[in-house]
Each structure stands twice: as structure tokens, then as C-alpha cells.
Amino acid sequence: MSYLVFIVAVGLFALFGGGGPLHRDTWFDPMMRRIDALDLDAPLSLALRVAVPLVIFLFLFWVLAFFLGELGEALMSVALLYFAFGRDDYPTDLQRFLARARVGDLDGAEMLVADPSALSEEGIALPEAALQAFGYRGFARWFPTVLYFCLLGPFAAAAYRLIDLMNVRSNGQFQSAVALLEWLPARVVLLTFSLLGDFEKSRSLLTDQAFDKTYSNQSLLSLSIARAWHLDLSAAETPTGVVDVVETTQKAISRATAVWIVAISLFALL
Numbered sequence: 001m002s003y004l005v006f007i008v009a010v011g012l013f014a015l016f017g018g019g020g021p022l023h024r025d026t027w028f029d030p031m032m033r034r035i036d037a038l039d040l041d042a043p044l045s046l047a048l049r050v051a052v053p054l055v056i057f058l059f060l061f062w063v064l065a066f067f068l069g070e071l072g073e074a075l076m077s078v079a080l081l082y083f084a085f086g087r088d089d090y091p092t093d094l095q096r097f098l099a100r101a102r103v104g105d106l107d108g109a110e111m112l113v114a115d116p117s118a119l120s121e122e123g124i125a126l127p128e129a130a131l132q133a134f135g136y137r138g139f140a141r142w143f144p145t146v147l148y149f150c151l152l153g154p155f156a157a158a159a160y161r162l163i164d165l166m167n168v169r170s171n172g173q174f175q176s177a178v179a180l181l182e183w184l185p186a187r188v189v190l191l192t193f194s195l196l197g198d199f200e201k202s203r204s205l206l207t208d209q210a211f212d213k214t215y216s217n218q219s220l221l222s223l224s225i226a227r228a229w230h231l232d233l234s235a236a237e238t239p240t241g242v243v244d245v246v247e248t249t250q251k252a253i254s255r256a257t258a259v260w261i262v263a264i265s266l267f268a269l270l
Helices: 002-019 028-038 042-068 070-084 090-102 106-113 116-122 126-140 143-152 154-169 175-196 199-207 217-228 239-269
Strands: none
Touching: 002 070, 002 143, 002 239, 028 042, 028 154, 042 070, 042 154, 070 143, 070 154, 090 106, 090 126, 090 239, 106 126, 106 239, 126 143, 126 175, 126 217, 126 239, 143 154, 143 175, 143 239, 154 175, 175 199, 175 217, 175 239, 199 217, 217 239
């Protein structure tokens, strides 16, 4: 049944993307305001913000299971997994970026990935900023959700997304929790990129940088794409170079997604 739940939820996400009915999260707002009013410490506040929705989901799961049996469990599992996928419209944003870069509007493209003044202060060029932005967004919307679903079930996948949503809605207050939860999925995706691309050039990432605390999940993912597909970011500041970087990022995410789906399907058949 888990495999059927996975296929149906992935199909719904492919059809509706991040704008489906279960991705309208306005029902969080009253709960967030009440928890904010309690003025709790950050760990307790996060635990409460995640626990309340999970209890609601668990109650609905029991109700559907009571009335519909295994069908009810499957329906609720599909809903939970679909809920756990990312919200942002990654494909549309990526195509908007590419459309501007292809006509040479690099300033307009830069505004789609970050604040240009912030990039200037940090000394980050557009190719690297685009690689980090689209590499991480493509990763975060799908891969951690799927990994936690496969390892621990739909409630674990929903818990990850709830923590991510609460972090976004609190302006990064719980970023350390999100980074911790994404540590393992990022390393599994790093391995996937290495196998799909140049493994010899990427191998050091698996043995050195993957366990170096100075590398964030975002920077590690972008570095793995650059090495696996031989991207020279220092020579990619022209419109053509920027387009190549983002198209390569899109290809890496798409291929890794397909590999995960195939691997899960093969595992289910064994």
C-alpha cells in the first residue's frame, strides 16, 4: 500500500504542483497567533506548532480508518504525503529566470534569485547565486519529503514540512531545525548527483565536505552539481553561461527525481 500511496501522491504533485488544495496553509494563522501570544522558548514553541497539526491529522486518520478501513488509511496517507511536498512554484520561477537570462536581462534575472545588493555585499556572482537558489529549492520541495516518507511514513514527511513551513512563517527562527532535518536527505541527493555525473570528480565531496560543518546543505548541493556536471562558475557570467548553469541544475534535479522514483519502484517490486 505504501508504494501506491507514493505513486498517487507524486502524481498529484506533478499535476497540481505546489498550488493544490492541501497547500493552502491559511489555517495555520490563528494557531500561530495564539502560540505567539504564549511567548514560549523557541524549542517548545516549534514543538507545539508541529504537534497540534499532527494531532489533528492523526485524529482524521483514525476517523477515516474507522469508517473506511484500509481505504481510509490510504486516502489519508496520500493527503499527508501530498501536503508534505513543497509550496513554491519552482518550475515557473525557473522558466521565468531562464527567459530573462536568454534575452540578456541579467539584472532582471538576478532579482528573481536574490537581492542584488545582498549578493554584491557577499561577493557572490549571479551564476553561483542561481545555482544555489534553484539547486536548493529543487531539493527541498521533494527529496526530504520522499526520504522521510520511505523511512518513517507519511506522518514523518508531514512533520518535516510543518517544521519547514513554521520556519518560513517565523522568518527563519527555526532554521537550525530545518538544516538538521535536511542533513541526511542532502547527503543522499549528493550521492545521487555523483552517480549521475562525474563520480571521480565528486568523490571527495562524499568523503570530506559532506561531513564538514562549515558547508551548509545549500552550498554542498550546489557544489555537487557543479563538480558532477563540470560547471565553471567563474567563466559563466555571460547570459549564455548563466543559462547553461540553470539548465544543468534543472537537469540534475529532474534526473535525480527520476532515479529516486525508479529506485523506490524497484524496491517495492522486490
